Amino acid sequence: MSLIGRSIRRKEDPPLVTGKGMFAADVSFPRQLHMRIVRSPFAHGLIRSIDTQTASALPGVVAIWTGDDVADIPPIDFRLTRIEGLESYRQHVLAQNRVRYVGEPVAAVFATDAYVAEDAADLVDLEIEELPVTLDASDAPTEFEPGRLTEPAVIRKGYGDVDGAFGAAHAVVELDLSIGRHSGVPMETRGAIGRYDAARDILEMYGAAKVPHWNRDQLARMLGRDRTAMHLHEGHVGGGFGIRGELYPEDVLVCAAALRLGRPVKWIEDRREHLIAANHSRQQCHHVRAAIDVEGRILGIENEFFHDQGAYVRTHAATVPDLAAAMLLGPYRIPNYRAVGHIRLTNKTPAGTYRAPGRFESTFVRERLMDAIAARAGITPVEARRRNLIASAEMPYKRPIDTLGTEVVLDSGEYAGLLDKALKRIGWTTLQDELKSRRAKGELVGAGLGIFVEKSGLGPFDNVKITVDPGGAVEIVTGAASVGQGVETVIAQICADTLGVDFDRIRVIHGQTDRIDEGLGAFASRVTVMTGEATRLGALKVRQKATEMAAELLQCTVDELGIVNGEIRKTAKASGPSISLAEIARHLLPTSKTRGSREPGLTGEGWFFSNHMNYPYGVHVAVVSLDRETGHVAVERYLVAYDIGRAVNPMLVEGQIAGGFAQGLGGTLFEEFTYDERGEPMNVTFADYLMPTAREVPALDVLICEDAPSPLNPLGLKGAGEGGTNAVGAAIASAIDDALGVPGAVTQLPVTPQRMRDILDRVLPEKR
Amino acid sequence: MSLIGRSIRRKEDPPLVTGKGMFAADVSFPRQLHMRIVRSPFAHGLIRSIDTQTASALPGVVAIWTGDDVADIPPIDFRLTRIEGLESYRQHVLAQNRVRYVGEPVAAVFATDAYVAEDAADLVDLEIEELPVTLDASDAPTEFEPGRLTEPAVIRKGYGDVDGAFGAAHAVVELDLSIGRHSGVPMETRGAIGRYDAARDILEMYGAAKVPHWNRDQLARMLGRDRTAMHLHEGHVGGGFGIRGELYPEDVLVCAAALRLGRPVKWIEDRREHLIAANHSRQQCHHVRAAIDVEGRILGIENEFFHDQGAYVRTHAATVPDLAAAMLLGPYRIPNYRAVGHIRLTNKTPAGTYRAPGRFESTFVRERLMDAIAARAGITPVEARRRNLIASAEMPYKRPIDTLGTEVVLDSGEYAGLLDKALKRIGWTTLQDELKSRRAKGELVGAGLGIFVEKSGLGPFDNVKITVDPGGAVEIVTGAASVGQGVETVIAQICADTLGVDFDRIRVIHGQTDRIDEGLGAFASRVTVMTGEATRLGALKVRQKATEMAAELLQCTVDELGIVNGEIRKTAKASGPSISLAEIARHLLPTSKTRGSREPGLTGEGWFFSNHMNYPYGVHVAVVSLDRETGHVAVERYLVAYDIGRAVNPMLVEGQIAGGFAQGLGGTLFEEFTYDERGEPMNVTFADYLMPTAREVPALDVLICEDAPSPLNPLGLKGAGEGGTNAVGAAIASAIDDALGVPGAVTQLPVTPQRMRDILDRVLPEKR
Structure with missing residues (x-):
């Protein structure tokens, strides 16, 4: 019976409902520092001075960074829909001379304890000269700053003869409508833990979500590292909703600090921060x-x-x-x-x-x-x-x-x-x-x-690697991310159906950039379509390899064979001799004598491209x-x-x-x-x-x-x-x-x- | 100039000489427990009772296991050279009723602190009835235990007519010779850290060496897990010498305990233990x-x-x-x-x-x-x-x-x-x-x-995966292990020569079972030969893929192209147009328009088989x-x-x-x-x-x-x-x-x- 179309229980739930979830706040490392962000109290202003002396003197404070300390780190780049004119409005990870919203990161405190970090952040003395603010997008005549207009770009789309249509119209209806500013508010706030493994020269970030591979590439670029020396690890999240997992200043800061301070650095957002620091939307x-x-x-x-x-x-x-x-x-x-x-x-x-x-x-x-x-x-x-x-x-x-x-x-x-x-x-x-x-x-x-x-x-691609291990367990590694949507379950259902294996024997690995080179993550309602089809294609490859090996062992043709519950046998007879996928995997081990000239491993990679x-x-x-x-x-x-x-x-x-x-x-x-x-x-x-x-x-x-x-x-x-x-x-x-x-x-x-x-x-x- | 044959400095040394090595003792996790083994004080005896009451009462002691607690775990299996009759002489991870050497693990104490664990181990009260001992291999007439002979097996090899040769000899020389019992004594003792990630259902062991993949398979089998749910991680070692990295009782115990106690478990051997617990040899x-x-x-x-x-x-x-x-x-x-x-x-x-x-x-x-x-x-x-x-x-x-x-x-x-x-x-x-x-x-x-x-x-195989990332960095992932022999350096030299890239741009990942499915590790002087040739074969594949892409872009044939320092150009002209491997890697990204129908990624897998x-x-x-x-x-x-x-x-x-x-x-x-x-x-x-x-x-x-x-x-x-x-x-x-x-x-x-x-x-x- 096909699994596709069945409302089976989520693979994701057992750890979550038994209290074994691993959210960013649950990740800790020995000797870790805690980061607290000092945020601008003004919506617009020039930074005249930042006095960190008192704050630095607080026992447990290891470092305090201001804009100057990260001036070498480029602003956070665009992931999607670049249009001309937007580049100069990207955000630096700490404000450079000017603040432009209440909540903008101005300084970062690193301390041995989260409470010390917060106390120290309160002691950082900001002198900011307030400037006039712009709050209405449809009425923003002033310059954002001297020489930079508040209207950086215009999106234009259309076709046909619009003026002609209006000229020929029986009637015209006309409305002024507005949508308010709101946003995704996940169950738990954001968090990120940077960790530098000097022994292997690997910089890791835990707490990744949504687009770990893109963020890996960006963090590597911003910090001047090879992307192979930068690993992002996704954990559990209480919802992503588009806002979580984008690359934010705090993500870059914990990584830079882990690298430069030589200790793991943990940051957990508080709710007030979340409501002013994470992306807003809609307005x-x-x-x-x-x-x-x-x-x-x-x-x-x-x-x-x-x-x-x-x-x-x-x-x-x-x-x-x-x-x-x-x-x-x-x-x-x-x-x-x-x-x-x-x-x-x-x-x-x-x-x-x-x-x-x-x-x-x-x-x-x-x-x-x-x-x-x-x-x-x-x-x-x-x-x-x-x-x-x-x-x-x-x-x-x-x-x-x-x-x-x-x-x-x-x-x-x-x-x-x-x-x-x-x-x-x-x-x-x-x-x-x-x-x-x-x-x-x-x-x-x-x-x-x-x-x-x-x-x-949304494409343009997705890919998975599927491996049947010699015990018959199936591992699917994907560059997709899990933000609560049930990716493990859906991918496993598609694989189970295509490959003919037990749903419970399938393990889906996602959001781990060290496990697969490429991945686009989870956004734009893309995963079931893109990763799902990549999974189907990968599973077909595994199936083909398995049935070819089985056909040789059972002395029949591939066409005669079917796979049900991980057992390959002739479809014509339900009771004939069978051979399990686990056995096939053992026949395909690199040490196997029966493997012949086949590439070792009962594995298949599935790539799905879509424009x-x-x-x-x-x-x-x-x-x-x-x-x-x-x-x-x-x-x-x-x-x-x-x-x-x-x-x-x-x-x-x-x-x-x-x-x-x-x-x-x-x-x-x-x-x-x-x-x-x-x-x-x-x-x-x-x-x-x-x-x-x-x-x-x-x-x-x-x-x-x-x-x-x-x-x-x-x-x-x-x-x-x-x-x-x-x-x-x-x-x-x-x-x-x-x-x-x-x-x-x-x-x-x-x-x-x-x-x-x-x-x-x-x-x-x-x-x- | 070829790198093969040059005494270039070791890639491995910078972290080691700057104090950034990551030996087993350097690995720690929050909430970790420390394991201490209670070892038999007698060379042969029947365990009459083990009283853990006083020890368990010590504050900080979380659990004490004896043989009964791990009776479900099978004995440690053989990796090489199985011959009939040896199976029943395998060692259980904790003694089952009988002890057979001084130092045999009898109980394991798990406590919040290494010192508490050691103190508690001293308080475990063993009642053991001593039995006669057998100490001379050439004179071991008694039974090992009732029904089991002390001579479990005999190795026989030979050819020709030996008796005839001796009969026809001009003379016969005859010697009795003996070699003493000694062993490898690495700079630092053994260590192992087990950690169970319940959120992902992954059991990890840090401190792996020599044969991480084989040990992964065995640990998975012994603990009833899929091998894809068991990851071993090699760290630095102060020498392996054959004895380190074999699967020992302590390795199994930290993993079983991490799983069953739900906390990371760390064990670091002391020197006395090492001299009685790690493999002896030679006698x-x-x-x-x-x-x-x-x-x-x-x-x-x-x-x-x-x-x-x-x-x-x-x-x-x-x-x-x-x-x-x-x-x-x-x-x-x-x-x-x-x-x-x-x-x-x-x-x-x-x-x-x-x-x-x-x-x-x-x-x-x-x-x-x-x-x-x-x-x-x-x-x-x-x-x-x-x-x-x-x-x-x-x-x-x-x-x-x-x-x-x-x-x-x-x-x-x-x-x-x-x-x-x-x-x-x-x-x-x-x-x-x-x-x-x-x-x-x-x-x-x-x-x-x-x-x-x-x-x-020694074969029968070795394999590597080589990837050139879009920045031009080369990553080689191998199932070989580094036990101090310089595997990173040697592999990188072979890759640098074969692929035509800068030695310093190559990163070699080894001993991490989550990065590559198969691997045989480092023993029998096998790595340079087997992994080296697998690297050459993999690098040739990458080279082929790169030059094919370059030939299309430079409008020439593959044969006309050479690669020097990561730059591909026509070999005939040193100053002609060139294209870097980094650029080729970007052309081969899954999102690339120029990639054509090529499989994404500038990657190649090298398999070398040898009987x-x-x-x-x-x-x-x-x-x-x-x-x-x-x-x-x-x-x-x-x-x-x-x-x-x-x-x-x-x-x-x-x-x-x-x-x-x-x-x-x-x-x-x-x-x-x-x-x-x-x-x-x-x-x-x-x-x-x-x-x-x-x-x-x-x-x-x-x-x-x-x-x-x-x-x-x-x-x-x-x-x-x-x-x-x-x-x-x-x-x-x-x-x-x-x-x-x-x-x-x-x-x-x-x-x-x-x-x-x-x-x-x-x-x-x-x-x-």
């Missing part, structure tokens, strides 16, 4: 216009937006605005399109990618637009969408734009079919009647929906009720219908969608980083930064569909990581509008209680 | 006879010997007697041969291999025999040897016996030529005159020699003077002439020979493990076990020759590890005879001052 405001015909069909879209990048451009470079520009088109036929995205620097924490980057934002914008089109055309929101959806017959559907360096070709999709299924699942017609009758009783209840296209399986992403898609449906007094938006029902092409492990897909939904809900109703007029962050504890809790997150209905397998890989796989997040803002905004009976009421996320009250005051003053 | 007594013709030519040899194995058969199984039987033939033409080696168990520390195992012993025996033949035939010792040496024209010279599972085919040799060179180098004729005149003045001075054949390059050992050979010449009063044997001059086929790094070969000579000298004149009548070891400190110091070791003359490169590998390599040790006993015994003017005076090693005085009393009573 964008859009001015969007659609030209439509008389039936509400879209003739063209114009999308101008301002991306609030914060104080520096970090590793993602232009990824978020690039995706926001490209993915705004969603599942619809848009004949003409123009996007202009302004990447603006502000005196806030630098921003990066966060689960569904650019899509949470652009789906909110697009689906707000669809609701507006429906209102303008006098049709229902469902009908407005239906009229514009790309038909399955049009697949693959090539869009003349690119994103993340790949051409956008929607590989497969039954968009209308999924919409039908979603509406049926939620009981849309009945629901409308129910809501109508509840509204008649005075309740503010409504339903809304959002349709979206996700992207997944195109593939495109899962989904429908979110929300039912909300509003509290007139408090402004609370209660989500009564929520459905995520998602076509994933093929679900390797539906339970894990559901888990991904549920987790993603909770995060989308946070960004839609609760979570927001705000700043006062001096650029002081107002949300540095969980009392101020509101995470949705079990109380706020409703029971979720998930409908996983497999109607449109990807033609880009034989298993038809697409990614599941971000579909739960993508359309939450869109669907809930639509539902709030519906509850209010006022299309277009919601123009800004998050819809915090205060904002909801403001909307109520504005649109329904009589009902307050 | 053998031979009754040897030679049938000769009238001219002193050998017609046949009969070699019966008793091998004192000690209390258990350890990993080497029958290796030492196997080699002693096969290698006794040396460089001579022996038409008929019979060897019968009795492997005898005694109540002493178990024995294993030690530098030149079976050859130090058999060369002593054979060369004593040659001196006796000379005396009997009335010719000089040199002439007796010359008449029997195999001629170079007879090469390759197949002997109809095997050893270490390989057929003995002497691959190449200019034996007589090397003898001539050695005699010339020492000035043999002049020397004879000098000695004559000194003897005339009453001095007891003499010269002697020993000729021998070594073996090296035959090859045979270096040497001549030792010693000049000694004897002190009538003290019995001291002063070595005035010593020459080792050694034909190594091809010396990759002559300085390292000289170092190997010098170190090996010092150890041979120890076994010849000083070092001996002796026991009292109850089996109590008498040499448990350096006050009692006499190591030669700088005072006793004379300046050594080394003559490295390359007259007979091995035809078994293209570079002609043979091994250098053991040639300095091999004939020291033989040559010094011969010189002592010469000094005394009494052929055959020395019949036993070591010739301690006391034994020398006894010899003087016996053979020259008038001179005392």
